[in-house]
Amino acid sequence: KAGVTQTPRYxxxxxxxQVTLSCSPISGHRSVSWYQQTPGQGLQFLFEYxxxxxxxxxxxxxxxxxxxxxxSRSEMNVSTLELGDSxxxxxxxxxxxxxYGYTFGSGTRLTVV
Amino acid sequence: xxEVEQNSGxxxxxxxxxxxLNCTYSDRVSQSFFWYRQYSGKSPELIMxxxxxxxxxxxxxxxxxxxxxxxxxxxxxxxxxxxxxxxLCAVKFSMYGNKLxxxxxxxxxxxx
Numbered sequence: 624k625a626g627v628t629q630t631p632r633y634x635x636x637x638x639x640x641q642v643t644l645s646c647s648p649i650s651g652h653r654s655v656s657w658y659q660q661t662p663g664q665g666l667q668f669l670f671e672y673x674x675x676x677x678x679x680x681x682x683x684x685x686x687x688x689x690x691x692x693x694x695s696r697s698e699m700n701v702s703t704l705e706l707g708d709s710x711x712x713x714x715x716x717x718x719x720x721x722x723y724g725y726t727f728g729s730g731t732r733l734t735v736v
Numbered sequence: 737x738x739e740v741e742q743n744s745g746x747x748x749x750x751x752x753x754x755x756x757l758n759c760t761y762s763d764r765v766s767q768s769f770f771w772y773r774q775y776s777g778k779s780p781e782l783i784m785x786x787x788x789x790x791x792x793x794x795x796x797x798x799x800x801x802x803x804x805x806x807x808x809x810x811x812x813x814x815x816x817x818x819x820x821x822x823x824l825c826a827v828k829f830s831m832y833g834n835k836l837x838x839x840x841x842x843x844x845x846x847x848x
Contacts, residue, residue: 656835665840665841668835671833679832679833713779719834724768724770724836
């Protein structure tokens with residue numbers, strides 16, 4: 624069974640640019656969540672999508688957005704990049720069950736210079 | 737107050753000892769509890785889940801849940817140097833649906 628696939632693995636962008644990250648969940652999983660991980664802040668929840676609808680949203684500015692497609696694949700976009708956006712961005716997929724944890728992808732390491 | 741709290745550590749234990757990792761959570765209607773292991777430079781990996789009060793064992797790992805005390809722990813028996821990692825506690829609260837709230841993680845170091 625294939626795991627969660629995130630692309631690209633590494634990105635270097637310049638301040639002010641925008642970036643799009645991609646995530647393919649485990650087959651059959653309709654819930655996809657995104658997290659930002661930095662050394663100082665730990666794992667911060669960005670948003671969760673289920674059946675193409677944003678179901679939960681974290682406390683991030685509007686520059687961070689996402690979407691989910693009918694095949695459950697998801698993308699997140701960050702516009703007007705800032706130095707502080709440098710982080711590991713993790714995608715996780717899950718079945719829609721309270722007793723089911725997330726499976727994480729390998730992440731995308733974003734560096735903003 | 738953070739919703740899920742962990743001691744950041746590092747927690748150092750000798751090889752072969754029992755490592756005890758603790759997590760407390762805020763007074764919300766909680767549904768399920770998870771422990772993740774994260775090696776440096778890698779993504780979190782689910783190692784244990786627990787939903788009801790008591791103990792749940794899986795190999796060298798035991799998760800313990802006490803909802804009255806809002807406390808969940810992870811015991812690692814016969815600790816190995818390969819267990820050295822950051823351990824993340826995560827909780828699903830009913831009010832948040834399927835969202836997982838993570839603690840900051842505890843760094844575990846197993847010395848050979």
